[in-house]
Amino acid sequence: MSFTQEEQLNDIYNLILTSGTREWERTQLVSAKNALEDGADFSAELSKLEANLRPLAVRNNLTPDVAEFYLKLTGESVNEAADNRVVHSGDDPVYQERAIFAGGCFWCMVESFETMAGIVSVLSGYTGGHVAHPSYDQVSGGYTGHVEAVEIIFDTRIITYEELVALYWQITDPTDAFGQFQDRGSQYRPIIFVQDERQRQIAEDSKQQLIESGKYKQPIVTEIQTAETFWPAENYHQQFYKKQPKRYKQIKRSRQQFLTYQHLKGKVRTVLNKHKKTF
Structure with missing residues (x-):
């Protein structure tokens, strides 16, 4: 360039x-x-x-x-993308629903959801705080009470809320209340923000199943809260994995290494727990 x-x-x-x-x-x-x-x-x-x-x-x-x-x-390319804050809107209220998940830096949350069939749009933003129209610096500094999160619009004819929650558990660490992976601070804590009582029941049931699975040695600390105002993040944060692929891959690699190791330990622990129950 x-x-x-x-x-x-x-x-x-x-x-x-x-x-x-x-x-x-x-x-x-x-x-x-x-x-x-x-x-x-x-x-x-x-x-x-x-x-x-x-x-x-x-x-x-x-x-x-x-x-x-x-x-x-340094001569590295930066891919530009349209401002998807503008196009992030549901056009079929009968078959479209919203879901909001916080699980660490929103840069690493978008791709996993956006590449699933049935996803209409994924937007990075801030929610759960006490300041209107927060900026990235305000949130990252921990001054507003917000967490970084993603809001997902999905087609209920193709994908269910249960499937989104199941994926959420796979890409986050539900035992870490003080951040996620290399991202530390209250603005990175894991929270499922539910839109209504149906979503709340699905999230609560899924969380309980995870607890009972014995997959994790530490307590499951992911919160389930009522959804509040979702403030879209600045455009340079949107679809970060497309705009800065090289930098994104570096961040994703370290996150994925931790998750792979954690999931492996979980499988071993689950097998051992089943083995103990047979005796």
């Missing part, structure tokens, strides 16, 4: 002015801007900026807009 000096400089200016840019990131960007305005070598200064951002970039800890800018600096 072509990325001219003028475009790079415009991006730096815009990121400095963007409210979502963290103060430390803004300091690095301002330093680069001032040096360039004073006549510093452009390539050398951009290389220095890349090196300064790298420690957070490799830990996936840059704010989204700065992360996209960093990918441009």
